[in-house]
Amino acid sequence: MTSAPPAPGPMGPVDYDRWEPRADALRADWGAASPFPHVVLDDFLDPATCRALGEEFRDVGGPGWIENRHYSQRLRSRNGRGGFGAPALALLEELDSARFRRLVERVTGEAGLFLDGEMLDGGVSAMGRGDFFDLHTDMRAHALRRRWMRRVNLIVYLTEAWCDEWNGALELWEPDGRRCARAIAPRFNRAVLFEVSGRALHGVPEPLACPAGASRNNLVLYYFADAGREVPITHFRYRARPGEARRRPLVWANNAALLL
Numbered sequence: 001m002t003s004a005p006p007a008p009g010p011m012g013p014v015d016y017d018r019w020e021p022r023a024d025a026l027r028a029d030w031g032a033a034s035p036f037p038h039v040v041l042d043d044f045l046d047p048a049t050c051r052a053l054g055e056e057f058r059d060v061g062g063p064g065w066i067e068n069r070h071y072s073q074r075l076r077s078r079n080g081r082g083g084f085g086a087p088a089l090a091l092l093e094e095l096d097s098a099r100f101r102r103l104v105e106r107v108t109g110e111a112g113l114f115l116d117g118e119m120l121d122g123g124v125s126a127m128g129r130g131d132f133f134d135l136h137t138d139m140r141a142h143a144l145r146r147r148w149m150r151r152v153n154l155i156v157y158l159t160e161a162w163c164d165e166w167n168g169a170l171e172l173w174e175p176d177g178r179r180c181a182r183a184i185a186p187r188f189n190r191a192v193l194f195e196v197s198g199r200a201l202h203g204v205p206e207p208l209a210c211p212a213g214a215s216r217n218n219l220v221l222y223y224f225a226d227a228g229r230e231v232p233i234t235h236f237r238y239r240a241r242p243g244e245a246r247r248r249p250l251v252w253a254n255n256a257a258l259l260l
Contacts, residue, residue: 013049013094016103023106030107030193035174035181035201038194039107042187044156045091050189052087053124053158057217060126071254072134072238079123088219092119095154095221104223107193110151113223120144127168127208127216134238134251135173135203138196138222141231148224149231150196157186158217166210175199177239186216196222198237205241235259 019026019041030037056078059065064083065076081089094100096115105113116122120143127133142148155170162168162185169183170192184192194200208216235258240248 013045013091026107036199041191043189044191055085056088056124074131075125075127077125079119081119108152112225122221124219129210129212130207132207133204135201136236136238137198139234141233146230147226149227150222151225152223153194154221155192156219157190160188162186167206167208168216173201
């Protein structure tokens with residue numbers, strides 16, 4: 001018999017009394033951040049909520065999981081609202097609530113933000129030993145809703161005991177791809193908000209060195225806004241790092257193949 005996951009604390013999954021008074025300071029951090037607007041939010045959620053979300057990763061690689069494996073990416077992911085458990089669905093409702101969206105809008109300066117209620121874009125992902133995600137900029141259009149444009153990414157890290165020597169940092173690079181400006185370790189209950197744009201070059205390019213059976217787990221959400229027009233379909237645009245001259249033609253070819 002399995003025990004039920006712990007319930008969120010009395011404050012709910014998001015401690016608004018903590019985050020709302022900090023919104024203006026976070027907005028200043030967002031605007032001043034290098035190499036593109038972003039903020040890092042430690043102890044983002046009620047810890048019990050994060051631990052309950054661990055249930056989403058008990059069957060990594062099983063039914064409903066997608067194997068994202070090509071030259072520039074190796075990880076597993078799951079999306080679609082019907083595939084999530086009760087703790088994840090409750091959190092998604094909170095993160096798409098009017099109050100939380102107002103908080104994100106205050107921090108980022110964006111207006112009219114909303115999540116994809118069906119979670120066709122975004123979801124949970126897991127990376128194991130040897131997995132990686134080349135530097136890239138994100139696609140801008142929703143998979144089906146052509147007027148929806150991605151404006152802000154939210155990542156929440158969910159692995160409780162991750163070691164720095166296993167790699168796995170989210171690297172934020174200068175738009176010209178010459179230098180990593182910041183590396184953000186995937187600490188448990190750490191969230192990262194960052195803009196979606198052609199200059200927001202990021203990734204997890206170092207293959208993970210974690211033990212077999214361990215995984216770097218996270219929730220990834222995209223906040224959209226109605227662009228008022230059809231958004232051109234694009235794909236992730238991958239880029240090789242400096243010193244990877246031999247890989248550069250293959251990364252370019254992979255981009256072309258994915259676009260087709």
